[in-house]
Amino acid sequence: MFSIGDLSRRTGVKVPTIRYYEQMGLVAAPERSEGNQRRYSRQELERLAFIRHARDLGFAVEDIRALIELSGHPEQPCGHADKIAEEQLISVREKIAQLKRLETELERIASCCDGKTVGDCYVIRALSDHALCADEHG
Amino acid sequence: MFSIGDLSRRTGVKVPTIRYYEQMGLVAAPERSEGNQRRYSRQELERLAFIRHARDLGFAVEDIRALIELSGHPEQPCGHADKIAEEQLISVREKIAQLKRLETELERIASCCDGKTVGDCYVIRALSDHALCADEHG
DNA sequence: TGTAATTGCTCTAGTCACTAGAGCTTCAAG
DNA sequence: CTTGAAGCTCTAGTGACTAGAGCAATTACA
Known part of the structure; x- marks a missing residue:
């Protein structure tokens, strides 16, 4: 016990x-x-x-x-168990793909900032202006 | 307006x-x-x-x-903004790494099942017995 | 101008999978 | 037999929304 x-x-x-x-x-x-x-x-x-x-x-x-x-x-029959596992696999793969897109975008944002002040900080500008993004995310 | x-x-x-x-x-x-x-x-x-x-x-x-x-x-100075963005990047990378481990494990689990009934379903057995896992996850 | 459809308002409660805390009781070790 | 850890129930909080009830305001069209 x-x-x-x-x-x-x-x-x-x-x-x-x-x-x-x-x-x-x-x-x-x-x-x-x-x-x-x-x-x-x-x-x-x-x-x-x-x-x-x-x-x-x-x-x-x-x-x-x-x-x-x-x-x-x-x-x-175990088809249902298989299905649950496969759906989980699909959902995990989707999350990975999504996060990889974010990773790319964040790399661009975080690495490009060579400004000294917030006024010309690329992080802030990139967030303010979606047009600066390389491609679609989210 | x-x-x-x-x-x-x-x-x-x-x-x-x-x-x-x-x-x-x-x-x-x-x-x-x-x-x-x-x-x-x-x-x-x-x-x-x-x-x-x-x-x-x-x-x-x-x-x-x-x-x-x-x-x-x-x-x-924009160091703080940079820091927030970099921490976010690190956290995204960690999530990707974690999800990739899960992907590997789920692939093994979902693909190995050739049983016909729940009794010999690999999905169920793998979940019941952590020792069947290739390596650590979670 | 009338009226009907759409959009807006506030407020409360629900989602998911826990986590934290209060205030009490029981158990196990020495 | 005492002390301190571990257990109990209950309520409420987390993050980032989402849903619904029951109204009020706005807008489009006849």
Whole structure:
């Protein structure tokens, strides 16, 4: 039996976050000690590790809920799980592409400033005038 | 004089967001018509375009507040503006690096699944068992 | 000038995924 | 048996908006 602090140390999920997940129904409410403290089994530890892992990979809580639901039905076809993972991959790739555009623009902005005062600072001018941008972003 | 809707169309910032920026003190409260509707000048249009542009580039509202403050003092040295832009660039690069690690992991997870049912779905197994990961992420 | 559609107003509450704090109780070590 | 860490519940705050209710003002057209 693990206390909530044990669980936290073993999974890297903070204590208040574990309680939050319980409230959200991502993890089931565990047994309690006589003094009303949460006592977790190994199964619950594993579920929390699963959640932690999926969150690290950027899955939304709703996605995780669906994945947990699926994992409870091992006889079903796994197309849905695949789909969730692929959508997550697509969304990660989109974010990377977007951030790369920002990186380019910020490089231009931050490197070009050779002014001494705010009056001729390229950072400020570039932000004031979208026309100075090399190409579209955002 | 522009209505809030004009401003929204010209800058691409949604109407409730403009009001929110006013509440946050990013844009000053503008004049009002006799019927209490907001009426903006060209200067306010330009400030909002500045804000929009900086938000597109991922600057936090607090950064933008600082940049606006700086742009009101054109005689000051621009080192601070440079610093804000460079920190933003660093943060964007960190996010890109992190997302690339996730991309790699998700590619492995999503492509390896050749199981037919959830029971042997690689997506689910990979999430259940962090040891299956190629390297650390998150 | 009348009227209807659009746009505007304020205010409150919701989003997401937590995080922080108050004020209390229980547990484990020495 | 005491002390200090860890636990409990509850409420509220974060960032950057977004949605909706219930009104008032403006604008376009007949």
